[in-house]
Amino acid sequence: MRREQPTEPSTRYIPFDEDVLGTLMPMHLHISPTGHILSVGPTLAKLKPDQSLIGQRFLEVFEVKRPLNIDSFGDLLEHEGCVIRTRFRQGDRLGMKGLFVPLTQQSVMLPDRREEGGSAPVLRPLLRDHPGSVRGATRGALINLSLGVNVVEAVQRYKLSSADFAPADPTVDMLYLIEAKSVALEESKRLNMRLEGARDEAEAQAYTDTLTNLQNRRSMDAMLYQLLRSDQPFGLMHLDLDYFKQVNDTFGHAAGDHVLRHVAGVLQDETRVGDLVARVGGDEFVLIIRGCVDLSVLGGIAWRIISRLEEPITYGDDLCQISASIGTTLSSFYDRPVADQMLNDADRALYSSKDQGRARHTVFDPKQFSALG
Amino acid sequence: MYGLVHRALQCFAQDIYGEDIWEKVVVEAELPFHEYEAMLPYPDHHLDDALTSLSNLLERSPAQVAEDVGTYLVTHERMETVRRLLRFGGTTYVEFILSLEDVHDRVKLALPDLELPRFEVEVHSETSFSVVLDWSRQGFGEVLLGVLRAMADDYGTLVMLEVGRSFRSGEVLEVVKVELFEVDFTTGREFGLIAGGTAS
Numbered sequence: 001m002r003r004e005q006p007t008e009p010s011t012r013y014i015p016f017d018e019d020v021l022g023t024l025m026p027m028h029l030h031i032s033p034t035g036h037i038l039s040v041g042p043t044l045a046k047l048k049p050d051q052s053l054i055g056q057r058f059l060e061v062f063e064v065k066r067p068l069n070i071d072s073f074g075d076l077l078e079h080e081g082c083v084i085r086t087r088f089r090q091g092d093r094l095g096m097k098g099l100f101v102p103l104t105q106q107s108v109m110l111p112d113r114r115e116e117g118g119s120a121p122v123l124r125p126l127l128r129d130h131p132g133s134v135r136g137a138t139r140g141a142l143i144n145l146s147l148g149v150n151v152v153e154a155v156q157r158y159k160l161s162s163a164d165f166a167p168a169d170p171t172v173d174m175l176y177l178i179e180a181k182s183v184a185l186e187e188s189k190r191l192n193m194r195l196e197g198a199r200d201e202a203e204a205q206a207y208t209d210t211l212t213n214l215q216n217r218r219s220m221d222a223m224l225y226q227l228l229r230s231d232q233p234f235g236l237m238h239l240d241l242d243y244f245k246q247v248n249d250t251f252g253h254a255a256g257d258h259v260l261r262h263v264a265g266v267l268q269d270e271t272r273v274g275d276l277v278a279r280v281g282g283d284e285f286v287l288i289i290r291g292c293v294d295l296s297v298l299g300g301i302a303w304r305i306i307s308r309l310e311e312p313i314t315y316g317d318d319l320c321q322i323s324a325s326i327g328t329t330l331s332s333f334y335d336r337p338v339a340d341q342m343l344n345d346a347d348r349a350l351y352s353s354k355d356q357g358r359a360r361h362t363v364f365d366p367k368q369f370s371a372l373g
Numbered sequence: 374m375y376g377l378v379h380r381a382l383q384c385f386a387q388d389i390y391g392e393d394i395w396e397k398v399v400v401e402a403e404l405p406f407h408e409y410e411a412m413l414p415y416p417d418h419h420l421d422d423a424l425t426s427l428s429n430l431l432e433r434s435p436a437q438v439a440e441d442v443g444t445y446l447v448t449h450e451r452m453e454t455v456r457r458l459l460r461f462g463g464t465t466y467v468e469f470i471l472s473l474e475d476v477h478d479r480v481k482l483a484l485p486d487l488e489l490p491r492f493e494v495e496v497h498s499e500t501s502f503s504v505v506l507d508w509s510r511q512g513f514g515e516v517l518l519g520v521l522r523a524m525a526d527d528y529g530t531l532v533m534l535e536v537g538r539s540f541r542s543g544e545v546l547e548v549v550k551v552e553l554f555e556v557d558f559t560t561g562r563e564f565g566l567i568a569g570g571t572a573s
Contacts, residue, residue: 152567155565155566155567156565156567159565160566161464161564161566162461172566173479175461175566175567176458176461176479177479177482177483179454179457179461179567179568180458180479180483183454183458183483184412184483184484187377187412188412191410191412191413194410
């Protein structure tokens with residue numbers, strides 16, 4: 001039924017109802033040749049809830065930032081079709097962008113029923129051009145605006161709903177995506193926080209003896225490495241409990257664990273915060289006393305520890321009796337101290353204590369031991 | 374499958390029936406964790422095992438439990454996100470039903486690895502629809518039933534829903550039939566395009 005029309009520009013004219021235009025482009029402005037607003041898309045109208053834009057001069061309501069140097073509506077028309085960046089002069093100055101399209105003079109299309117044989121009417125231009133009228137003279141302009149990324153703010157402020165956006169406009173999908181992605185990102189952040197917490201905990205556990213909460217061998221290695229690297233003086237004490245096996249055998253492992261925790265408390269009491277107390281075996285402990293190579297001080301610490309450990313430890317109705325043997329060496333004994341050698345020498349001093357009847361403190365003597373070894 | 378799905382079942386059990394029930398499910402289904410992480414992948418069979426155990430503990434059929442999970446996803450405050458994302462589908466219940474066809478692709482945009490069924494909506498009349506589920510797994514029909522029922526309340530629309538089966542080229546697909554009775558039965562709940570978007 002549609003007839004091929006000659007491709008005259010006038011035949012391409014599309015007659016639009018204002019409402020249809022509003023549905024297609026909810027953020028449009030139709031502007032008269034004099035620069036007055038003739039119609040406003042329903043969503044754009046919502047952004048100015050307290051006033052009607054119709055009848056006002058476009059440039060009095062809107063500030064045009066692009067194109068540059070627009071002082072009159074005529075300036076804008078000279079640009080022909082162009083991208084426009086604008087915002088309200090007053091109130092909420094949300095930035096908007098869109099397309100400015102000047103409309104040219106066209107003939108109005110009217111149904112023509114003068115066709116043969118009652119067929120459907122054909123749209124034909126109503127030729128009303130009188131001589132002297134200029135083809136292409138302006139009929140004003142159409143501007144289709146968009147809020148761009150400001151849409152999030154506008155939706156919130158003006159309570160826009162999906163009905164305020166054209167079905168072909170992906171804005172609502174964008175808002176959906178923003179929300180869905182934010183949720184996913186939040187979940188990921190929470191997961192990262194939990195993993196970070198778990199990592200910290202695992203790291204702490206890796207350096208801690210879980211029974212006594214003292215440091216462990218790994219932690220001791222790390223500190224020795226650090227001290228030797230930075231050439232700091234320190235005293236190293238190797239402590240082994242005496243009669244601990246009897247406690248375990250007589251009162252059970254729970255009593256043994258209780259005793260170990262008690263020992264840990266004593267060792268921590270008798271050292272400073274910066275020193276290291278590590279449980280390096282079942283009933284073996286290493287103490288690193290930082291910055292101290294004074295044997296009288298270390299001897300004092302050793303004897304205080306031994307005498308405190310010899311006090312009976314209550315476990316339920318039982319009294320557990322232990323003691324300790326200690327071997328000590330100093331970083332200052334060596335020209336170039338090495339961790340393994342120092343541990344070894346402290347151990348030899350410790351066994352010397354044991355040999356001498358336990359509950360003793362022996363200081364490693366380089367001359368004596370080198371003679372033996 | 375994403376832990377998001379496992380976690381939904383976990384949260385349902387915890388929020389509706391309490392921590393104790395979930396602990397029993399973990400033991401009975403021999404799940405290796407107590408807590409599922411939404412953004413990590415887990416084996417699919419955990420989901421089946423957990424649903425079976427939960428149904429046994431509650432002395433209800435898996436289908437009944439699945440439907441309650443669907444309702445929970447829309448109505449519980451902990452799952453507000455799900456309701457909100459579904460409400461993006463449209464301003465009316467019919468628009469929402471028709472928008473189910475987009476859910477799969479929309480979710481893919483946000484979480485490319487989350488597997489969800491593809492929904493196909495057959496329109497029989499202005500008030501009668503069938504939502505066909507295209508998925509490798511069975512049993513989601515009841516969850517969808519619960520979701521659609523709760524969403525009808527959300528829109529304030531009175532509907533009748535039913536889960537059925539459809540045979541298509543040798544495959545059995547789950548179908549949820551939707552019959553609308555009254556579009557404006559109640560006022561429904563509010564929805565703004567931006568969460569908490571009540572700024573003046």
